[in-house]
Amino acid sequence: MIEPMRTFVLRARAAPVDSGKLLASIGTDAHPEILAHVLMNAIFVAQSHRDDVVVYLVLESTADYSRTLRFEPRAMHELGGFDERALLAKVAKALDTSRGMGKEETRPVEPGVTVQTISFERLVQQLAVDHQLFVLDRKGTPISVQTFADQPCFLLTDHIPMPKKTFGSLERLGATKLSLGPRMLFASQCVVLIHHALDQG
Numbered sequence: 001m002i003e004p005m006r007t008f009v010l011r012a013r014a015a016p017v018d019s020g021k022l023l024a025s026i027g028t029d030a031h032p033e034i035l036a037h038v039l040m041n042a043i044f045v046a047q048s049h050r051d052d053v054v055v056y057l058v059l060e061s062t063a064d065y066s067r068t069l070r071f072e073p074r075a076m077h078e079l080g081g082f083d084e085r086a087l088l089a090k091v092a093k094a095l096d097t098s099r100g101m102g103k104e105e106t107r108p109v110e111p112g113v114t115v116q117t118i119s120f121e122r123l124v125q126q127l128a129v130d131h132q133l134f135v136l137d138r139k140g141t142p143i144s145v146q147t148f149a150d151q152p153c154f155l156l157t158d159h160i161p162m163p164k165k166t167f168g169s170l171e172r173l174g175a176t177k178l179s180l181g182p183r184m185l186f187a188s189q190c191v192v193l194i195h196h197a198l199d200q201g
């Protein structure tokens with residue numbers, strides 16, 4: 001039996017894959033703090049964390065390959081703090097681990113955390129095999145009428161929209177557009193609302 005698991009993928013189009021640049025760009029147009037906010041809201045609850053979630057961060061501001069970071073809290077020994085500094089330190093550590101990697105390689109970073117040099121498109125193709133895909137879009141199906149299987153996977157972006165052509169390829173992979181209402185929200189706020197909807201059972 002497959003254990004129910006929620007997966008979030010943040011496509012961080014403006015986030016640098018160089019850890020120094022990433023940390024130096026907090027509060028600038030690259031907005032890497034979005035990564036910390038998504039990790040925080042996907043993983044942590046008051047005085048605890050969620051064991052039924054996997055988070056992928058795909059950092060795309062790069063001269064070579066995207067870096068796809070995978071966080072699985074139930075396998076992590078050291079979750080650390082939930083402040084921006086602690087969370088971005090985890091991201092920076094994974095980016096440092098990825099130095100010198102070739103295309104489509106995977107390296108372990110620490111228990112529960114891996115880094116891969118695969119693109120967003122490649123990652124989603126892999127997830128499509130055994131996940132129910134949703135791409136977040138204000139014009140999609142309202143979350144209140146959507147039914148969810150055991151392995152939903154939610155695709156989000158940072159402040160830069162998903163390229164138009166991506167929607168076509170996501171549709172071909174079976175992704176459903178999912179709406180959380182008419183207001184444009186932060187990705188991290190979408191995560192909270194999705195958790196809330198799924199928590200209702």
Ligand SMILES: C[S@@+](CC[C@H](N)C(=O)[O-])C[C@H]1O[C@@H](n2cnc3c(N)ncnc32)[C@H](O)[C@@H]1O
Pocket residue numbers: 136137138139155156157158159160161162178179180181182183184185186187190
């Ligand atoms: C800050 S928004 C992206 C803003 C970007 N300028 C755009 O036009 O897509 C971050 C993520 O949240 C999703 N999102 C924001 N508000 C939403 C809503 N009300 N319903 C569904 N998805 C939403 C977006 O689709 C995107 O994946």
